[in-house]
Amino acid sequence: MTKPPDDRDQKPTPLQLKDDKSPAMLQHLVAELNARDLVTAMRDTRAESTASATGIANSELIGYALRGPGAPMDFRIERAIRSDRTVGLRYRRMLQSSAIGYSELAMAAGTGTYPSRRVGAFDLRVVEDGRDVFVVLSQSAGGPAGPQALEAIGPDDSVRIPLSEAVRGHIQIAIDPANGDLSRLLKLLGEATTELYLI
Amino acid sequence: MDVAQIDQQTINELNGIVESRRLGAADQKKLANFVAGAIRPNRDRPVFDLVRIIAEIGAKVVAGKPPGRTDVDRCLAVLLGPVGAVVSNCKGKLPTHEIGPLMGFLEFLLMHSDCSYFAEMRRIIGELAHAPAAGREAAVKAAVSDIASRLRAYRTERFPVARHEKVFRSLLGYLGTKPRRTSAIQFDDEDIVAFWDSQIREGNRLLYRTVVKHFLTLETVAADVSAQRAMNDAVSLYDSDDGRVLAPVEMATENVEPIGDPIELRYEALVEFLRTGLPEGVKLLTGTERDRLADLAECGPFTVSRPLTALRYLSFGAVQSGIANFLRRGSGGSDVAGRVDCGDATAYPDVEKGYVKLADHLSKLLLISAFLAAPAGNDNPALASVEPDALAEARREGQGFLKRLKREGFDEAPDVLARSVVPVAGELVQIREVVQGFIGGVGNLQRGAELNSRFIDDKVRFAAAFRAAYLAPGGASTVPGASS
Numbered sequence: 001m002t003k004p005p006d007d008r009d010q011k012p013t014p015l016q017l018k019d020d021k022s023p024a025m026l027q028h029l030v031a032e033l034n035a036r037d038l039v040t041a042m043r044d045t046r047a048e049s050t051a052s053a054t055g056i057a058n059s060e061l062i063g064y065a066l067r068g069p070g071a072p073m074d075f076r077i078e079r080a081i082r083s084d085r086t087v088g089l090r091y092r093r094m095l096q097s098s099a100i101g102y103s104e105l106a107m108a109a110g111t112g113t114y115p116s117r118r119v120g121a122f123d124l125r126v127v128e129d130g131r132d133v134f135v136v137l138s139q140s141a142g143g144p145a146g147p148q149a150l151e152a153i154g155p156d157d158s159v160r161i162p163l164s165e166a167v168r169g170h171i172q173i174a175i176d177p178a179n180g181d182l183s184r185l186l187k188l189l190g191e192a193t194t195e196l197y198l199i
Numbered sequence: 200m201d202v203a204q205i206d207q208q209t210i211n212e213l214n215g216i217v218e219s220r221r222l223g224a225a226d227q228k229k230l231a232n233f234v235a236g237a238i239r240p241n242r243d244r245p246v247f248d249l250v251r252i253i254a255e256i257g258a259k260v261v262a263g264k265p266p267g268r269t270d271v272d273r274c275l276a277v278l279l280g281p282v283g284a285v286v287s288n289c290k291g292k293l294p295t296h297e298i299g300p301l302m303g304f305l306e307f308l309l310m311h312s313d314c315s316y317f318a319e320m321r322r323i324i325g326e327l328a329h330a331p332a333a334g335r336e337a338a339v340k341a342a343v344s345d346i347a348s349r350l351r352a353y354r355t356e357r358f359p360v361a362r363h364e365k366v367f368r369s370l371l372g373y374l375g376t377k378p379r380r381t382s383a384i385q386f387d388d389e390d391i392v393a394f395w396d397s398q399i400r401e402g403n404r405l406l407y408r409t410v411v412k413h414f415l416t417l418e419t420v421a422a423d424v425s426a427q428r429a430m431n432d433a434v435s436l437y438d439s440d441d442g443r444v445l446a447p448v449e450m451a452t453e454n455v456e457p458i459g460d461p462i463e464l465r466y467e468a469l470v471e472f473l474r475t476g477l478p479e480g481v482k483l484l485t486g487t488e489r490d491r492l493a494d495l496a497e498c499g500p501f502t503v504s505r506p507l508t509a510l511r512y513l514s515f516g517a518v519q520s521g522i523a524n525f526l527r528r529g530s531g532g533s534d535v536a537g538r539v540d541c542g543d544a545t546a547y548p549d550v551e552k553g554y555v556k557l558a559d560h561l562s563k564l565l566l567i568s569a570f571l572a573a574p575a576g577n578d579n580p581a582l583a584s585v586e587p588d589a590l591a592e593a594r595r596e597g598q599g600f601l602k603r604l605k606r607e608g609f610d611e612a613p614d615v616l617a618r619s620v621v622p623v624a625g626e627l628v629q630i631r632e633v634v635q636g637f638i639g640g641v642g643n644l645q646r647g648a649e650l651n652s653r654f655i656d657d658k659v660r661f662a663a664a665f666r667a668a669y670l671a672p673g674g675a676s677t678v679p680g681a682s683s
Contacts, residue, residue: 025371026367026368029363029367031237034205034359035232035234036237038205038210039228041205041210042210045214057215057219058215058279058309068269089313089314090313093314096318145268
């Protein structure tokens with residue numbers, strides 16, 4: 001079993017990659033060690049921290065982001081979306097993936113209190129007529145099928161408003177100050193960093 | 200530690216999935232393998248399996264209805280819902296034994312890098328669901344290609360390659376220089392120690408134990424795929440640079456039917472059991488016994504196939520780990536100069552004697568367990584084949600050992616003791632098998648040369664290497680490298 005000692009005096013030479021099939025072997029070996037390191041690191045990390053940070057499973061968050069336009073809000077998930085930067089980012093990316101259009105930032109404040117927005121194929125304006133306030137979504141020609149809801153996500157609050165059918169390319173929301181959701185929408189539209197999603 | 204190099208976001212991501220899906224140890228390992236690409240012979244095989252499941256379920260979900268905006272969401276709801284529903288949707292058409300980890304893998308693909316691939320996955324799911332039957336195969340190929348290429352980029356970005364690659368490159372290079380070899384992955388005990396020695400001489404202070412583990416990995420990888428296949432076949436199904444198909448898709452599904460856990464995994468599970476799985480309150484094994492058994496189980500299949508390497512691992516590997524720990528802590532026990540000469544190394548005959556004693560102790564524990572299990576009746580199917588007289592005799596013996604064993608917890612009432620001892624009897628049997636396999640291997644080794652003369656030869660050799668590594672100018676001042 002033991003070989004003559006001169007065998008071990010040979011100096012290793014690097015692989016000749018040109019005619020050697022070892023790169024495949026090398027890849028397998030490196031991947032195997034990475035996987036083992038990963039399993040060990042996963043176990044060590046779990047041993048250190050008892051619970052996951054938010055307690056919200058991925059499937060829950062995905063289901064929530066892709067929920068129907070009229071589905072109720074889940075305050076536990078909403079809280080996590082606002083308090084945990086990562087959860088918030090993921091939620092917004094999921095929303096983007098299914099949205100007809102979205103706007104991350106108001107381009108420039110217009111003349112009024114409320115900056116106009118371009119949300120996908122729609123323009124969004126806030127029209128003030130005396131004491132009455134309207135949010136108007138106007139579809140550009142050839143836009144996609146009508147959205148069913150508008151979700152506004154600001155730094156501290158978010159709201160989802162069901163939309164009515166477009167009439168001649170326009171969807172109009174009359175802001176009733178007595179309606180909490182609509183008042184919150186209006187407040188959110190006043191902030192340039194509010195993100196808008198047409199669902 | 201090695202593992203500090205693994206991307207923390209990946210670790211957290213996978214742990215979240217493991218926790219919410221309650222994946223067991225074997226499924227966790229599979230999930231990690233899928234993500235790291237540690238699948239042989241073809242690392243994209245799980246991508247292919249997953250894509251076929253998505254296509255199958257997607258087609259069912261959208262069947263008979265006009266395309267609608269919620270199609271993908273409904274597919275996702277099924278795919279991410281209870282695993283049982285996914286399994287029943289695939290039954291008879293696709294292999295279902297890995298669906299738990301595969302759905303975890305899907306979750307990872309959706310969520311990784313803060314969902315930056317989420318929209319892309321939705322598009323892929325939509326295309327698979329809406330593909331007409333005739334175009335299904337093409338849609339599957341396109342999806343596998345997209346996902347495989349994304350994963351390749353992810354791995355390049357998140358997984359450390361350089362250090363592992365460096366050591367394996369030199370290891371394969373070293374074996375490649377050997378004459379009279381038909382394959383670059385043939386090696387023997389001498390190669391292992393000689394490769395380690397050559398690394399030491401080059402100033403790369405690897406632990407001997409680390410090198411043994413690398414050779415174990417090499418053997419596992421090479422055995423999994425026949426060496427010929429691993430070296431000649433494409434590692435990936437698709438060339439992600441141009442989407443060109445490198446291997447026929449059918450290849451990916453070969454041999455994916457459930458097979459027993461690889462041998463290596465069984466040893467890993469025993470090491471894990473020895474570290475964390477022993478019952479509390481009853482001292483089946485002392486701390487030292489437990490550590491020695493774990494050290495042996497770490498040698499994996501080498502305990503039987505390469506007993507000399509295992510002996511070196513247990514004896515001189517321990518000396519080097521002691522030096523490494525001393526350097527890390529900067530204190531504790533003898534200094535480096537006092538250790539390099541291997542005066543504390545356990546002589547091979549004593550190593551063997553120690554494990555003979557341990558095997559004996561394990562046998563007694565098993566007889567005790569048989570005695571304790573008796574009142575529970577004969578519902579243990581394993582005992583049905585045992586002669587009743589022999590079983591009765593074993594239980595009498597076990598009762599006798601229990602009386603004489605003066606260890607913490609063994610004075611408990613038998614029914615209390617039974618609850619902690621009987622459930623781990625299976626593991627104790629396996630550990631005893633490992634020990635007995637090793638003792639048998641050492642017995643064969645002795646036919647070649649007397650154990651103590653092997654020890655004396657090795658002591659000279661290891662001491663010289665340790666001196667070169669730790670006492671050469673500048674040697675002992677730095678902490679040695681990887682210890683995994």
